[in-house]
Amino acid sequence: MLRALRAYPTLLRVGIADMIAYRTEFLIWALTTNMPLVMLAVWNAAVDDGPVGRFGRPQFIAYYLITMIVRLLVSNWVVWEITMSIRHGTLATRLMRPLHPLWAWSAEQLAAVPMRLVLVAPVVVALVHAAGSELTRDPALLAIFALSLVGAWLVQFFLMVALGLASFWIESSFGLFEVWMGVNAVLGGYLVPLELLPEWLRSSTGWLPFRFLLSFPVETAMGLHPVDVALGDLGIQWAYVAVSAAATLALWRAGLRRFAAFGG
Amino acid sequence: MIEVRDLCKTYRVHQRPEGLAAALRSLVHRRYDEVHAVSDLCFRIADGERVGFLGPNGAGKTTTLKMLSGLLHPTRGTLAVDGFTPQRRDEAFLKRVTLVMGQKQQLLWDLPPVETFALNRAVYGIPRAEFDRTLTELTDLLQAGGLVGKPARQLSLGERMKCELIAALLHQPRVLFLDEPTIGLDVSMQATVRGFIRAYNERTGATVLLTSHYMEDVAALCPRVIVIDKGRLLYDGELRALVQRVRPFKRLSIRFAEPPAPEVLARVGEVLSLEGLAAQVRVRGTDVKDAVRDLLGTLAVADLTVEDPPLDEVMRDLFDGNTAARGAA
The missing domain is CATH 3.40.50.300 (P-loop containing nucleotide triphosphate hydrolases)
Known part of the structure; x- marks a missing residue:
């Protein structure tokens, strides 16, 4: 653990260098995170006739721009990385190093954050300019928002690792990932603010992990909940961090016994 | 270790x-x-x-x-x-x-x-x-x-x-x-x-x-x-x-100064090839000394080298033998 922490700055530095080598692909990929803008255009037209629940035009602008920011900061592609490395046997090279691959994968994903910040900056400017009044100014909520971003990154990371590790048992995790993304788009608040979902659907989002990956930080940044409620949700989110980390490690231990190290 | x-x-x-x-x-x-x-x-x-x-x-x-x-x-x-x-x-x-x-x-x-x-x-x-x-x-x-x-x-x-x-x-x-x-x-x-x-x-x-x-x-x-x-x-x-176990033979590669008598070569060992002035002969490892003496004494040898059989051939023999043994079993 101590040596992993000592090695981490180098892992990050090399990861950033690798990310810069892939900058064009990265920018093209980032442009695919445009769904919030599409949804914003749809709702922008819909609110001509008046607000929908608590959401009028400024609220929708704030919601979808913050959604875009959170999505850019917390998403990762580790499921591809792991699936391919298990299928092609290249996981072997990671396994030969005296460092748990989770550390290396996490550093590689974190290394993308500086470049993502470059993309996030203009969205933040647009957000402050167009809907700055919808952002919370409560220091407690801002602190919870910051922690919720870290929590969302961690839950997203561990769950995507867990999905990738499914490749130890099935041919490929990509199908599972597609299903996950579909459900996440609805229950995570990527397409529609959760409070605008029908009651029967909304009631399921309180305890499922999806909300804590995206919607919860967005709601907190907009100050949609009082501090005590946000704190309770933060507790649930961090419980998900612990549960997803434990589940991922258990899957790792079980899956490794099945690793066939194909190829070569 | x-x-x-x-x-x-x-x-x-x-x-x-x-x-x-x-x-x-x-x-x-x-x-x-x-x-x-x-x-x-x-x-x-x-x-x-x-x-x-x-x-x-x-x-x-x-x-x-x-x-x-x-x-x-x-x-x-x-x-x-x-x-x-x-x-x-x-x-x-x-x-x-x-x-x-x-x-x-x-x-x-x-x-x-x-x-x-x-x-x-x-x-x-x-x-x-x-x-x-x-x-x-x-x-x-x-x-x-x-x-x-x-x-x-x-x-x-x-x-x-x-x-x-x-x-x-x-x-x-x-x-x-x-x-x-x-x-x-x-x-x-x-x-x-x-x-x-x-x-x-x-x-x-x-x-x-x-x-x-x-x-x-x-x-x-x-x-x-x-x-x-x-x-x-x-x-x-x-x-x-x-x-030695799989291929108990050595290979003699010989270059002659004048065309050799094929019967002398055959007497020394199994002639693998004979083209013009160059020949290759397979000889049991224990017979190499006699074979070389015989060749040098009876033929106009310009150059002679004694080689182990190529390792690839040894392996092929070993695996073929193993396959045949399994087939017989």
Whole structure:
């Protein structure tokens, strides 16, 4: 653990260098995170006739721009990385190093954050300019928002690792990932603010992990909940961090016994 | 250093005939076959030995190496490498071994090898001064100084293998598992890699277990060989003794000053070829001295060399014999 922490700055530095080598692909990929803008255009037209629940035009602008920011900061592609490395046997090279691959994968994903910040900056400017009044100014909520971003990154990371590790048992995790993304788009608040979902659907989002990956930080940044409620949700989110980390490690231990190290 | 007892590895492999109907059937009912990649394998390797691990494709060599390096869990049997149980993957174990696979790479594809080296320095916790010293030694031995700053993807196969070897040895492992380290390399680069492995072994006393389909690698590096086929041990001992056992013949290559009498050649041994002034004759090892005396005394010999049979032929004979024996059984 101590040596992993000592090695981490180098892992990050090399990861950033690798990310810069892939900058064009990265920018093209980032442009695919445009769904919030599409949804914003749809709702922008819909609110001509008046607000929908608590959401009028400024609220929708704030919601979808913050959604875009959170999505850019917390998403990762580790499921591809792991699936391919298990299928092609290249996981072997990671396994030969005296460092748990989770550390290396996490550093590689974190290394993308500086470049993502470059993309996030203009969205933040647009957000402050167009809907700055919808952002919370409560220091407690801002602190919870910051922690919720870290929590969302961690839950997203561990769950995507867990999905990738499914490749130890099935041919490929990509199908599972597609299903996950579909459900996440609805229950995570990527397409529609959760409070605008029908009651029967909304009631399921309180305890499922999806909300804590995206919607919860967005709601907190907009100050949609009082501090005590946000704190309770933060507790649930961090419980998900612990549960997803434990589940991922258990899957790792079980899956490794099945690793066939194909190829070569 | 390495001890393997009753080692077995069985894979469960999905079997499906060709065609759409079979594909659809496999959705509801899958048939699996058990493949015994390694069966009851036993051997010991002492500190500092260089051992060739030989066998035809699918013999179980790579599977065994992967079990020895902790990548695969054995189905049955016990393994010990430098006192560790490999599949537990203890940190101390991983710092003592390395696995070089000619068909896999650890170099970061888009970055210069120096970045991979820096990564390994951090991961293995190599002190800076020791890292610098080892890196200088290894790059000097492999004459790779000019390569380490170029992106890995722009290096030739041979240049990449040099850098792979450096990355694999920076932490100065005590045990080297080398799986086809010279595959695809040209003859000169193969010789460079062989020389390097030998130098590393002699300098550090590291134990080397090498698989290769290039018999020159084995002949140049490994006094001892372990031969397996279908996952079972066929031979464990000195390479020279194996050659004598399987092919107890020497090959005489002769160049004559004037055309030789074929009957004299036939008297000496089995004539493999006779073209103009050049001939090759196969002679039992124990008869070489008499054969040479006979040739020199009766024919106008301009040049004569005595050679062991090519190792490739020895292996082919060994595996063919093994297949035939299994067929007979």
